[in-house]
Amino acid sequence: MNIYDISKQAGVSIATVSRVLNGSPNVKPATRKKVMDIIDRSGYVPNAFARGLGLDTMNSIGIICADSSDLYLAKAVYYIENDLRKNGYNCILICSGYEHKGKEDALSRLLNQRVDAVIMAGSTYVEAEPKDNRYIMNAASQTPVFLLNADLDCPNVYCTVCDDFKAARSATCALLNSGITDILYLYNSRSYSGMKKLSGYQAAYHMHKIPLNADMMQFFDGSHENIDGVCRFLCGLKEQGLVFHAVLASDDMLAVGAVKYGKMNHIAIPEELSVIGYNNSLLTVCSDPEITSVDNKLEAMCSQLVRTCIGVLNSESMPPKVVYQGELIHKGTTRLTDQQSKSDQHKGGHF
Amino acid sequence: MNIYDISKQAGVSIATVSRVLNGSPNVKPATRKKVMDIIDRSGYVPNAFARGLGLDTMNSIGIICADSSDLYLAKAVYYIENDLRKNGYNCILICSGYEHKGKEDALSRLLNQRVDAVIMAGSTYVEAEPKDNRYIMNAASQTPVFLLNADLDCPNVYCTVCDDFKAARSATCALLNSGITDILYLYNSRSYSGMKKLSGYQAAYHMHKIPLNADMMQFFDGSHENIDGVCRFLCGLKEQGLVFHAVLASDDMLAVGAVKYGKMNHIAIPEELSVIGYNNSLLTVCSDPEITSVDNKLEAMCSQLVRTCIGVLNSESMPPKVVYQGELIHKGTTRLTDQQSKSDQHKGGHF
């Protein structure tokens, strides 16, 4: 069954059927009804491939997600898909892994599929020799690219980010202000955001004129969901004689590990050990005590990202970069006053 | 740039270029090389829409996921996407919500897109008047449908399920065997699996000839991630005088809420309150104590589902239903011996 069958049955030309199908205003209401009736009765569905061929689009957008099973990224995908769908787009999801290779492959698959745009979530751009991102720039020359929480200054690439530097600096300052100066920064991925947070942590120390200790910035090189591994890792540090009274984690999973470590070693939280996570995810509520965490406005970012995307697809002029601000959500693993957690902002501005 | 340009430059016909592109064996190696060189040099990428039109497929498969931000379903999507991609398929993801309406819309979108198959995860089929599933059956007449953890006996519909009935019965029996007879079954969705678990719970009581108490089967009608809500809900039950020494939850989120409830009320876990969750997700590890939970072999199910799907697409004969068996993973919220947790199996078989 195709458009010819319908046109024949309705006694009109295929052009008219096509017009009806596409809601063109230049169709006499009576004709429209006649055609619609036939279509409804016959259950005819236009062939999307032929349509795509004619229009050079199938209204689909590719989402490259490093790991959609990750709680945070899963939410990102969820928000993005919902918003795009409401705008009439379908999403092709590819779980690429965090490596460039996987993303490059994903990108080439999507360009082959002739998606209208590509959205990337779960960044890896930090070792970032510019050449590491070349493949993204190449892709951007064919189709607009939208990055969630990653920076890339390149035509046709649009970034929606949270200022992780500032958020991590604030969080660190809050701890420093409360008198804790031996803060362990714990991160598990050399992602763009992980490194930004590290810079923020360091900046806070500079602000307070406290020298940095390299041992207090630890990379946990473990599998993604290995909470027990984190716990053991921290136990190892303790045994090596490292002393810390706070942990600033680059994600909530690590923070859960830190809380676990505290319990295992009978260290009172937050009295003897403060813990701050990142993402303010569900995990923070599962833990006991609930974990103080930085909320980085994921939903707002995603919705902005989609807005930018739709704008670009409609040939509107859109800002190449939109920055959100994270917010420290106080829960049970810290004892901070509002005053303490805000105090870096008074001095801020010149960083 | 299209296949004509390439054919011209290579001095061959478009048919030959097409053959080279599709790896047809009927091409002289020298010709193949000549054509490939031109293609590589020019960066030509075949038009997927035209290809789709000719082949009547773009090798894409639709995934309808009720809520891809849910930890469990996010993992399902992740596993499925990975496996499908390895088989050369792209995934179109639609987050449909749990209602039939959303799924019906999603299905029609996907049929419009002419996907090769549809996979559905996150079931709602329980109020299931057969007519409620009519839309799925209709879809199945056009494209094969694969259900994760849902049952539907219909041609061209393939189900990969975990026997939640048996798993819940086992878990309940384990508790009963250990002497706890006042077990609260807590569920938060009237999904297929939620109801199966309920039946399993009831079956265990029948087996042990203990009368059921309707108050001990509670539906938590709250938002998905509302752990505090669960906690308050249980507090409410307690205040109403309901006594229970174990909670069997239909998912880990509820179980976390139960643990929280215990702590809030200074009820020792597992001494005074046992808790069993379902899905054995990350959440069970975040909680303290870690939560005993039923592992329902999600990864194995997903990989089987994809295997079935690929088989069907290759016109192989595939079983319409594959059943996996859940397994109770003992952690810190129960005190069960292996003996206790296995004991229903000896008597089993006639349920």
Add this chain to the structure above:
DNA sequence: CAATAGTGTGTAAGAGCTTACAATTTAAAT
């Protein structure tokens, strides 16, 4: 060396839609 069987390549007919442009009908204006 002719007949036969492959092997390799080209021609042309689809696949099912969109849309520019031409043709026709209808409505408005004189």
Add this chain to the structure above:
DNA sequence: ATTTAAATTGTAAGCTCTTACACACTATTG
């Protein structure tokens, strides 16, 4: 009733590929 303009409809040419079928060429066989 004409003319003119506007609204509607139809024709036909794309869009870019796949593939059945026909043709040409090269081995193989007797």
